[in-house]
Amino acid sequence: MMLVEETEVPSAGLPVAEFREHLRLGTGFSEDTLQDAVLESFLRAALSAVEARTGKVLLERDFSWTLEGWRGVDAQGLPVAPVSAVTGLALTNRAGEVVTVASSSYRLVADRQVPEVRSTSTCLPVVPDGGSATVQFTAGFGAGWTDVPVDLRQAVLMLAAHYYEYRHDTALQGGCMPFGVTSLLERYRPMRLGAVQ
Known part of the structure; x- marks a missing residue:
């Protein structure tokens, strides 16, 4: 079996501004958008991790x-x-x-x-x-960020912030997910009983 993503989430569909606010990055400077590409990459990574953990596609x-x-x-x-x-x-x-x-x-x-x-x-x-x-x-839950359930949106922002904060820490190479994120995802995790569908 092979699942292929035929289209990707457009950059405009990612909550970069909301993520910037979540990180409490400074605003009002001429370089406000300087880190947008970096923030987008962490959002995409967090989105992928949440989708893999839950089996739910967040953005259509x-x-x-x-x-x-x-x-x-x-x-x-x-x-x-x-x-x-x-x-x-x-x-x-x-x-x-x-x-x-x-x-x-x-x-x-x-x-x-x-x-x-x-x-x-x-x-x-x-x-x-x-x-x-x-x-x-x-x-997917919908084409827009606001179509995604609020707890899953929060999990993505928290996980992206974790990735951003620890981006230079090589001690975390084994991978980990913060407790707050896993607790938000717990109710969405697929339950496996008997044969796989």
Whole structure:
């Protein structure tokens, strides 16, 4: 299985000004935006870490997910949430030939925890032997920073600030996440019971 982020969060969609305020950096100087590229890089790193820890996509973007077979006959759970639309489904055979599946043969079950692609009939299309299926979808709480739940926004800002404050500390190379951040993320972490979806 391979999940590919097809679009990225645009720079304008990142809360750089809010992060600058969170860090209490000085304002009113001609060099106010001098560190914006650095602040953006820490925000992107924190956003990635929070998304990896929770399995939630915070800011809306497009993905493609390729897998070699379905987990269920009539439905397949998607690897991240929330998903707002399934934009395509294609099957690729062993020779590399691609067949697009009609959108009328599947639908999205938009669950906040485990969204699914579900067949509109009895079963999903059969994945060719030695081939793969690719699901294209749009995921995220929304296109704007204010669409993200407030506790997840706070976690991103806190983690980005941690990265910023300890940017030169090589003793932290093993990786750590501050307790305040982990406590904010705890309710969003996926619970694994039984077989993976």
